[in-house]
Amino acid sequence: MDAAPDSVRTIHGCRPDALPLPELLAGGEPVLLRGLVHDWSLVGAGRESPRAAIDHLLAHYNGRPLPYSWGPPETAGRPFYNAGYTQLNTEARRGQLDQVLEEIHAHLADARPPTHYVASVPVDSVLPGLRAANDLDFGSHGIEAPPAIWIGNRTTASCHYDAPDNIACCAVGRRRFTLFPPDQIHNLYPGPLEPTPGGQAVSLVDFDAPDFERFPRFRDALAHARSVELEPGDAIYIPSMWWHHVQGLEPFNILVNYWWNSVPAWIPTPMHALHHAIWSIRDRPEREKQAWREVFEYYVFGPAGRAGEHLPGEARGVLAPFDEAAARRMRAWLIARLNR
Template sequence: MQPMNEVAGLTRERFEREVAAGYEPVVMRGVAAHWPLVAHGRAGLETCLQYLMGFDQGTPVDAVLAKPEPTRAFGYKPALDGFNFLLDKRPYAALFEQLWRYSHFPDPPALAAQSALVSQALPGLAQANALPLLDGSIAPRIWIGNRATVPAHFDDSHNIACVAAGRRRFTLLPPQCAPLLYLGPPDYAPTAAPMSVVPDLHTADRTRFPLVGEALDQAVVAELEPGDAIYIPPLWFHQVDSLAPHLNILMNYWWRPMAAPQRPDDLHMAALRLAMLALRHLPDGEREGWRAMFAHYVFGARGDQLAHIPEGQRHLFGEVDAARDAEVRKDLADRLKP
């Protein structure tokens, strides 16, 4: 493992030019240090939870609870026949009371409310704790809990994650590590994101998961304090360890560019699953043929490779406006009908 690249003193212009365009994870020290939430987080569990209650409207949020096993990970059961946590909805008041009680236990269960949309769960909190690196239209989500691990997984969006309380360790691996991470099925995972079945890469049983060591050789790691943030590019695997024993808070921002004017950039995981469904039954030789076709049509054909086609006649090889985007989506949807 190597330490992650770090930058300080970022402006929005520098972030867009130097960080987001680079497709590399970067730690951004102190970008949220001005947040009132960070100040309250540094003041301690009770002070921080009282601050958050000032924004609470009683909206139930998703909460997960897991036994205090050695890894304290929210993931698969050992036999992969289910998940190792309980999931329910509860208001923040109940969650905060439980976190306070658990803070008096020597080894409490792992408890967290994950990925709640701030504008719905804690209205006004985002405005009081703004992130200047991003457009204000990008809505943050909040993660609140005690010590726990989220196993290695990937998202198909850009991500800035800001530590507001506690400490978090991020272990990131490039997409090319997918064959080394013992990934579970993309349509059956503990979260919406495809996830590794290894509860904790750092303590993995190398007899059962021998490729983990090779993956960790390509990993970068960083530990973040309150006020620090990390940029995670799309498809980079990340294991996230919440390290403080009683309270860890993260606010994160997911976003994607527009695929075409007024059209969302939302087809990536659907395309992956459709390709798995469409090509799984083919013999190996034909599958290799499709690998070559994907390499050309999806990933290769651009620039000089398209010089033989006039720009105005490139169709899906060229620019796609909202109208054409809608036509293609409708054609695909019609083809998927039984």
């Protein structure tokens, strides 16, 4: 797979207590934050050895079981699908973190180890106290963004997008990120909306061995790809809706990430609207679909105030800006109609 290796903008000298969030959000493109978490205690332990990083985690572990994915060596570190895309190729398990870490450590020298993948577990739920020396200061920006931890061997998170903005911090090991702007969805061949390996649809293309006969438009996607490798202590900002393919490059890798939304909490994820639109619009006659496209452009995708600007304020209803009370009314209205 060929992707431009130098196409991600880099900022040096950022500190965890001085995140340039306004600059990142205004740019709207991926940014490598070189050395952002260089001084984290977990990063330091990982530089010493995988054993030291494991011991550092376990010093904070509270004993709670946590979910993880397991696959045989044939999985090759890629949680994905069976041949028919109807089931996943890994098992969803629950277990003790110390057990999972010891199993990873036991196979560090294996060329084809079993896949162990702890994905998106809230740090505070299983590792209380870890944040004291391993955190980013979102609070100073008025943002609630609790971190999640990702632990595994040479695992690959197949190319996908997330609705929130994201800062991913490479704590232990190295990771390669390959990123695509949102408009490349047409060239990335997304898989089923369910089941999915991690909650979002993923590209069906094997980035290590692309089948261009089956997925010819992937060549066009590669022309827009941006690739970068993160060393321990580096971080990357991934804007909302950017596709990203993440490969763990060492026998043991730990990543900590922060998701946050730039809209109030009472505005729900658009994924609900996507599913409803697939159900209610996709299979209508083409003439109707084009008419609904214009309706959505007017009410949704155009300027937020346009549809109600000619109405007096008291007459705008859902065309007025939402607040928490209006969001509750809208939720009740939708539930009442969906339950008919």
